[in-house]
Amino acid sequence: MRKDDESGGEQGSAESRIEALEKSRKLDRLLLFGLAAVLACTLLGGLTLSLLSSSEKAGEGAGGGVPAQALNVEKQLASLQAQITQQNQERAAQQESELNGMFRATEEPNSASQVARTLVGQEQGFQAVVKHLKLAMRDLAAMLPGSRSWLDQYSEALNLELTASQARASQIQLWAAGRVAEEPKPAAPK
Structure with a gap:
């Protein structure tokens, strides 16, 4: 009977050891997941901070260039308006010459x-x-x-x-x- 008691005791102790190992593994897994979450939050915070700082620097750099770009756009607009005015004058002169040619033909006997x-x-x-x-x-x-x-x-x-x-x-x-x-x-x- 002792053999049965010893084997039962060994089984009980083996089961308890397995349960203890499983509990420690669960705890290890939870700690690992917690550590991964903290690491992910730290990385996400760092990326956000670096993006914000780089966009602020780009905004400051672009802020200095906005007046220069506005001047370039104004110059281009002025040159385009001058071209349009010139083309309108040329078209008006062309239409006038065409009309004069038509009227000359009707004035002839x-x-x-x-x-x-x-x-x-x-x-x-x-x-x-x-x-x-x-x-x-x-x-x-x-x-x-x-x-x-x-x-x-x-x-x-x-x-x-x-x-x-x-x-x-x-x-x-x-x-x-x-x-x-x-x-x-x-x-x-x-």
């Missing part, structure tokens, strides 16, 4: 006759289109039975446009010749 020829040509082209349109409508009316009524109304409207175009062409020719055409008086209301 040949330019009025050239405009008149162009306008008369346009009116003659319009008259030719209206005449061809009348012929085409007449051909269409011949193909469709019972279309004489609308053809007469359509032809009447085209005839009015044709006479108005001929009147405009004659007024343009009078204008080109230097005579002022009388304005057609509106018909009195009935």
